[in-house]
Amino acid sequence: MERQQWALPRIRVLQIEDSQLDAELVLSELDADHIDYDVRLVDAERDYLSALEEFQPDIVLSDLSMPGFSGQRALDILRERDTDLPFIFVSATLGEEAAIEALRNGATDYILKQNPARLASAVRRAMREAEAQRLRRRAETELIRAQRFESLAMLAGGLSHDLRNLLQPLLLAGDSLQDYQDDPRLARLGHLVRDCGKRGLDMVQSMLSFARGARRAEQVRVGALLDALGLLLQGSVPRNVTLELNAYDPELTFDGNHTELQQCLLNLSLNAIQAMPEGGELRISASLASLPESFFQPDEEAREGNYLCLTVSDTGTGMDESALLHLFEPFYTTKESGTGLGLVSCKRLITAHGGVMRVDSRPGVGTRFHMHIPLTRQAVEVAGELDTVNLQGEAERVLVVVEEAGQLSLLVDTLDSWGYQAHASQSGTAALQWLEAQGVPDLVVLDSDMNLFTGVRTLSALFDHGYRGAVILLARPDAPPDMDELPVMEHLYLVDKPISTVRLLRTVREALEESASGLGSLGPV
Template sequence: MPTIRVLQVEDSELDAELVLAELDSDGITYEVCLVDDEARFVAALDEFKPHIVLSDLSMPGFSGQHALDLLRKRDEDLPFIFVSATLGEDAAIEALRNGATDYILKQNPARLASAVRRALSEADSRRASRRAEVELVRAQRFESLAMLAGGLSHDLRNLLQPLLLAGDSLQDYQDDPRLARLGKLVRDCGKRGLDMVHSMLSFARGARRAEQVRLGALFSAFGLLMQGSIPRTVTMELAIDDPELSFEGNHTELQQCLLNLCLNAIQAMPDGGHLRIETSQMDLPENFFLDEEQSRLGRYLRISVVDSGLGMDEKVLEHLFEPFFTTKEAGTGLGLLSCKRIVGSHGGVMRVDSVPGRGTRFDLYFPLEGQVSDEQMEMLDNLEGSAERVLVVVEEAGQLSLLTDTLDAYGYQAHASQSGTAALQWIEAGGLPDLVVLDADMNLFTGVRTLAALIEQGYLGGVVLLARPGASPDLHELPPLEHLYVVDKPFTTQVLLRTLRKALGGAGVGG
């Protein structure tokens, strides 16, 4: 048992020493604060922050019952044990009803130490139970949020999609600076709205979709998230070694992890300090990994969060990733556990180095096997089409018009169809296209039915499926599709065009 803080309410120093002798004989280590009046008792609750109160029943000008009443107004769980020579059976029962944890007679103090141990253990259990209840309520709120978000997200994405495509189109008018600036404004507003929708859905549902994460984009968005959270006494520095580096991951989860670590770091610097987030790449040797970790050799991205704060001792570090363990009065103890889960879900590992008074350093290691090569990025950055025939099937007229205009502007031959039936009629008249861009959310003739009909007509090329995040249609009844690419709605022009290049390249069409 670690050292406990004992607040003793007693007017007799001799009786106080006899009580503490029972703790000594049982090997309980403690710090004690002795008080005998209301003012000092209340001050000790705030300043000494006891783990347990041992109180006599009656003292000149003060009483144990009054002390108990004062404590219970502040804390329902802190153990309070009466240690008295005058406590009769009826008074003892009444004391327990009023919130006392236990009572010990001074004439028979032998069970005091065991009562103290039991009271502390039960208090810890009650606190853990309350934290679990709080987390359960929070989880239920998230479920409600997920239902609300699911209902709103489809309409929000439909509203944002024209902003993203129209903004990109307006930015192309470089000979008219006003239109270019307007295009950037429209696109940035649409992108911020898109990020908000994705973040809301990801946090509420706990969904995880793999995507190519660009380091520069990740930290650009993270910097915006941190703007309102950094106090003036703390300076934050971002040192990104390769902003163009891409790896497979999830933007929202990584931002959540970095946010948790940085907010913890800020709280560990109450008097101010320096917060540095840096990245680097390295090869990890086999002896780097712990026994319980998967030993995966190769190239890794290291993201480090370094603060100049209070630091942590060995006892805190031992329990750092335990559920509900926290050093903060209002903390849940789940932030670091969540970070470790996120890093692990990316195939990575996490390390922490901390010394009291010298700050803390968290290192997150992510494998780069899924890194996009320079050659691939160069191919994907060449977004211009070569007159490839692209069949675009979207029910909503405004989006269909924007999509086809955008593809035409980038050198594709885009053919618009507002339904699956119209798409089949176009194929019968004009032959198979080089690529199909298909909305998964069509109502009259669904995306899956349209795709099945296209395959029956002999189409085996690439398919770009425009789908709501986390709601891709069930394609198991269709024949295997070798070149199927899913794009979450709403999407930017860059994302769409890059996916088109991948789909055409995978199907062996175009350059």
């Protein structure tokens, strides 16, 4: 079976030669072998240094000795800058010992001017080996980067647990302080504390998504997505580029994968920055759109409905019609260092979200990428818009079982302030003792992540003691309880930690009403 020849692209040849005739003879060998090239001819060190910077050669073909400059000096200069760029001596005076010494010093090959027939094959081999070396180095770099990300993921997963416990009191305390309407200063402080807590929670969610790595649907908040993107771009936006982040509704949440969407937006943003070498404006926005059936192509699975539109626009160089036609083809790229896979991956991610991607671009004007993601769920939680009638308690007895003292105190205080009779237990043992002394409560709020007497064990013990009421089980989203280990209960509600006041009160109200009506709700809320 004939071996397929490696396709040599057009190359830039830097030729060091003081004889015009010899230079033409060398290049005629490349012409005879149908090698496409651009050439720069120099014969002095100053011109050579300038050509290395401006011409950016792919290969150097050099004579050994010239008046005022030598091939060995040229090789030494090149190897100080680039250890992989091919350098071939083409000389009439190169003896065997000198040739061996040249190879030891970093030359790729040597060709005698008296016998130049091997030059074309030597150039092809040198370029092929240089490309293999470049790909090998890239693979090594990617491996190191992957290992580094793996370490970061492990660190992020560990930190997220501790940060969640720290954020829980902030969320509840902020809501409690906002209730002091007679003291505007306390109300403002409460608003500030709660906002900081929510931003911290969003960052923890990003860390968890990063740590999980595998694709997983989750509730993504638009504001959190753009905030995280802004943080990632801080060190990448040059001074001559203006960054603008805009969200029509920062509190809007939708089903998606935070990490994938963040990576997609980051990739498009970095591309936009590279397209504005002279500066410009980078705008990233999130808006709502109602898309008709006519908007979609026949081969697209998305259908008419409400969509979240994420847009990345720049005022850069733009693209012509030819580039737009090939934009989403694998390995197509307009950048020297590009792989041609970034936009392909981005489009696949949006398609995996059930959405579609569009692009508008004009040369000299700029480019806009639109990512339309279907909205299947909208959960907006605004502390200032609580329905006090529906969420107010009626003196129902709620047993709160949480090991961490700060969280326990705030949960109890919050429920008390909303009309419930909340009772604190800091362990599963204490909860059982309270049950035996005080009787059956109307509701149990239980932390699944306790050390001495776990939430699952506590729930099983309560069940064994005859408790059949509603249970709100607070769980870490990255470490949910094993459902097979839980007792079969009709009114079990799984809620991610940390929980906001709004979510707490709504879930408490829902659990009490459904348990009273006989409706069951086993699963996450």
